[in-house]
Amino acid sequence: METLKKDWFRGGIILVVVIFAVSVLWMLYQSMVAIPKQKIAGEQKQFExxxxxxxxxxxxxEQxxxxxxxxxxxxxxxxxxxxLPLYMSEKWDKMVVEDKNRCAELYKN
Incomplete structure (x- = not known):
């Protein structure tokens, strides 16, 4: 009977240690693999x-x-x-460059 109690006690300790180890490994996996994958996916969607x-x-x-x-x-x-005369064409050239620069500033990554 005494041996049976020791075996149950030892088995319980081993079970607790195994559960703790698995939970630590799961947290490590989450922090190193799963969460960064989700972050990368979110950044990819934002980029697109x-x-x-x-x-x-x-x-x-351009339109x-x-x-x-x-x-x-x-x-x-x-x-x-x-x-167009030079002053008019320069006005439109300058405008399209400014508009494209504004677009680039709005949607830069």
Whole structure:
């Protein structure tokens, strides 16, 4: 009977130690593998979102440039492939660069 009690006691201690070791290993796994994977996945989604928005913002900037150029050509009563005076073309060139820089600043990673 005495041996049986010692065996149960020893078995209980071993069980507690094993459970503790498994929980420590699980926490290590979570901190070294699972949580960083989740963080990387979140950063990847944010990056993809920023890239899509940057493309859209740049597209809008280019469209404003094209529309402005076309409107100025129409005001000067020239054809669609007109050459604007230097001051007008510089204005539109500067505007599209500023718009694209603004887009890059908004959606930088």
């Amino acid at each position: 979102y920023n890239v899509e928005n940057l493309k859209q913002c740049n597209s809008e900037a 404003r440039y094209i529309n402005g150029w076309t409107n100025d050509c129409a005001e000067l009563k020239k054809e669609a492939r007109c050459a």
